[in-house]
Amino acid sequence: MLREDAASATLVDELVRLAPGNGPVTVLKDTRVLVVRVGDVVVKAYPPGTSERDLRRRLDAAHGLPGVMLAPLGPAERAEHAGGRLVTIWPAGEALSPDDLADGTMPQDAWESGARLLARLHASPPPSGMPPAGGPGRLVRAMAELGQVGDSPETRQIREAYRTLAEPLHAADLRTADRHSDGRPSADVRATEHPATEHRATEHPATEHPGVEHPTAEHPTAEHRERHAVDRRTAPSHGSRVALTHGDWHLGQLVRHEGAWLLIDPDDLGVGDPAWDLARPAAWFAAGLLDPESWHTFLSAYAGAGGTAVSADDPWRELDLPARALTVQLAATATVTAMRAGSALDDVAAALVSSCGRIVAAAGDRRQGEG
Amino acid sequence: MECPKCRGHMRTFDRNGIHIDQCDNCKGIFLDYGELESLTRMETQWAQQQYAPPPPAHGGPAWGAPHGGHGGHYGHHGHRNRSWVGMLFSS
Numbered sequence: 001m002l003r004e005d006a007a008s009a010t011l012v013d014e015l016v017r018l019a020p021g022n023g024p025v026t027v028l029k030d031t032r033v034l035v036v037r038v039g040d041v042v043v044k045a046y047p048p049g050t051s052e053r054d055l056r057r058r059l060d061a062a063h064g065l066p067g068v069m070l071a072p073l074g075p076a077e078r079a080e081h082a083g084g085r086l087v088t089i090w091p092a093g094e095a096l097s098p099d100d101l102a103d104g105t106m107p108q109d110a111w112e113s114g115a116r117l118l119a120r121l122h123a124s125p126p127p128s129g130m131p132p133a134g135g136p137g138r139l140v141r142a143m144a145e146l147g148q149v150g151d152s153p154e155t156r157q158i159r160e161a162y163r164t165l166a167e168p169l170h171a172a173d174l175r176t177a178d179r180h181s182d183g184r185p186s187a188d189v190r191a192t193e194h195p196a197t198e199h200r201a202t203e204h205p206a207t208e209h210p211g212v213e214h215p216t217a218e219h220p221t222a223e224h225r226e227r228h229a230v231d232r233r234t235a236p237s238h239g240s241r242v243a244l245t246h247g248d249w250h251l252g253q254l255v256r257h258e259g260a261w262l263l264i265d266p267d268d269l270g271v272g273d274p275a276w277d278l279a280r281p282a283a284w285f286a287a288g289l290l291d292p293e294s295w296h297t298f299l300s301a302y303a304g305a306g307g308t309a310v311s312a313d314d315p316w317r318e319l320d321l322p323a324r325a326l327t328v329q330l331a332a333t334a335t336v337t338a339m340r341a342g343s344a345l346d347d348v349a350a351a352l353v354s355s356c357g358r359i360v361a362a363a364g365d366r367r368q369g370e371g
Numbered sequence: 372m373e374c375p376k377c378r379g380h381m382r383t384f385d386r387n388g389i390h391i392d393q394c395d396n397c398k399g400i401f402l403d404y405g406e407l408e409s410l411t412r413m414e415t416q417w418a419q420q421q422y423a424p425p426p427p428a429h430g431g432p433a434w435g436a437p438h439g440g441h442g443g444h445y446g447h448h449g450h451r452n453r454s455w456v457g458m459l460f461s462s
Binding site: 250 | 431436458459462
């Protein structure tokens, strides 16, 4: 650990040197990424192995979304490096922080502003060559982490809920993929594209993705394979709902800059199902954590700003799947944190694990209804 | 028309398409065939308008937690506060 701390301190020094100005230095985040504020700029170092090509595309896109996303300082072509890691430099916005909630009130204005910005983002045409949005990859990473902390009733429940993500999609995907345009089943397509997996995928979808059950550092391709599988099954099957999406939206991704609210952090920006950007608050609401008033404020503001990710008459038609995905991801992350700290699940983590239990039960009811 | 009960005089009223005969003497009411059903139907419609809860604004999933009532203690109060607020702001 000491060596890591020392390396981190050295990297902080390098980031401070890259900052164009001077000023007080604050380490804002030191996780997979290192984020340091120096005076009125923020310098961010990305995890080793970050794709420079994808990052540049995302920075370019942020440059092309004035009024929606905060743009980095300087041209996107000039990606800096420090300690073998990619580095970007940003103007420091005024972030919404947990301190703003210290008086116990929910920032309704923030919910509305966030929703409106997401609606505008989803209406923006994705630039060509944009990578896929990073949301599904986050789910896969969270499940891989969960696989490393051992077994417990909670981890089993989360994994069971994870398996429900495959069911309706596989059934739907197989139906559409395996049919001719006249609706006749296509034996040829089934034979070539789904070699003998149809039966297995329908009955035990999770068996197709062993990477999540036993992810190990020795098998880096497991995550890759699983990620691909999640991308495939979470990709919208009807093309109309593909949009430019943020990929990691929460209240910490809002800053006020020059008097206006903007989205920050294009790390997961990309092409995907825009309902994923609403899925985290949806998961909070469904877990009983987010009060209905804030949730309805958020959803109404999104619809009012012309947001197209969900249908007005029944938003859960589009939200159900991504909200289940985010519930599983948040439950996995919270459970991993608690287990690594050797502590019991707190109320929030327990609420998310309960949600996973209800997801499993509802999937059982659905199967019974079909059977 | 004569009241079948007290032989008093029946007066005729038409209200919302329903034809009612009422006796001036004993105040008894005589309904034509099908009019009791019409009244019941109207009452049901009125009761639905009055008592039906408004549909939830945006609904919820089949697996959603119950909101409101005894389950409705949200994260921004009490000991859940820190963990919940942290979750609102982190990936």
